[in-house]
Amino acid sequence: MSYEAILFDLDGVVVDTQLAVTTFWQQIAARYRCELTTEDLDRSVYGRRASETLEMLFAHLSGQQKDAILQELQAAEQQAVYQEVSGVGALLRALHAAQIPTALVTSAQHWKVETVLAQLGLAGLFAVQVSAEDMRRGKPDPEGYLRAAHLLKRPASSCIVFEDAPGGVQAARAAGALCIGVRPEALASPLLAVGARCVIPDFTMVTVQCSLPKVEQGAGALTLCVGTALHVPFVERTVLPKRTG
Template sequence: MKRLTGVIFDMDGVIVDSEPIHYLCDTKTLEDYGVEVDFDEMQRYIGVGNEAMWSDLIKRHQIKATVEELTKRQDYYKKELFGKDSIVAVRGIESLIKKLHKKDIKIALASSSPKYFIESILKSLDLINYFGALVSGDEVTRSKPEPDIYLKAAELIGISPVECMAIEDAAAGVIAAKAAGMYTIGYKNPNSGNQDLSPADLIVESIWEVENRLKAILID
């Protein structure tokens, strides 16, 4: 990384500890179509967009439904299960975002979740105004692990990818950010399962570690 002028965050598992609820939404959706899965199978889809996830699951389990039908059912469960009380920010993330903003580091979000869901989560956490751009998986042709979503986020905040740092909790996201040319931090969130974060430039077990690494930039 030549210099840090932008930070691009993943959302689920990085900003909000939402992966367990996503897992419940996905498994309840599949159960409605007579399919039972376990966490070992579903963790491979953490960080992957709906189109790619549902398309693969339809083939694997011969599900008699379209991607659109499964997504609509999934959205039903998201609206039912993601209440105000279930939205919990990852420890340290609010402090990091606010300090980056104070230092005029441009901030964006690159999430495979749909736009309405991203906006809802960030508004609930009172963080949405810190972001210069929000890019959802619905807005790019190729989802993670392809780099498209990260490249678009960098473009929208006017920062070269090589001057951006990405923070990810999922293998697919780490691969995407690295492919975009970004310095990539892999955050080992226990709720994100056994993710291979080894391609990341740095692996941390807490968001506080990220802030400590950036002390020279974030110092008050």
């Protein structure tokens, strides 16, 4: 199987925000005397738009209270110092140099996307960006990934998606893409349960290799190598077309 594009989630995949996200929502829960379980976080926080999290977990709050929480979240994210997930910057630069189409598909709003990419020095590396404002239905609905594939002019079935949340994996699989989870080994099971092909802890084990162009075809081959994957072995040599000229 040849794949033609690679799609990335933002939080937990490009930028390491899981601890910050978890801490924020646990603090909100404590403030309103609620308790959030690991299942609540996986189902209703990770990969979800903040407005959806509020409706799913804090439906009892008033509209004014929900608005205040959204403003508090935006202020915290605007002031945050972001750190990339290990290896993702090197991978994105290698894919960009090899002219492999990439897209960012996130439940975050556009202003956060721009803030994160600017801080990490990754601006301009994604051919397409799909953020919360571009989707009528958030993950686990496949709309975001289908939109990104359409904008890249590629079928979703020819895309590889990197995701860290169960809802994101479900969205990628519903779109018809192959999905690789990004999580520590101890937290891999929920992603495998909803269809991730394998789970890796970060991108340090993912490399890009380019072969010399074939004269008769005018194009070389690009190989995305995923090293020792957790739990489920992934096809180690996934060939993607490499554009030339």
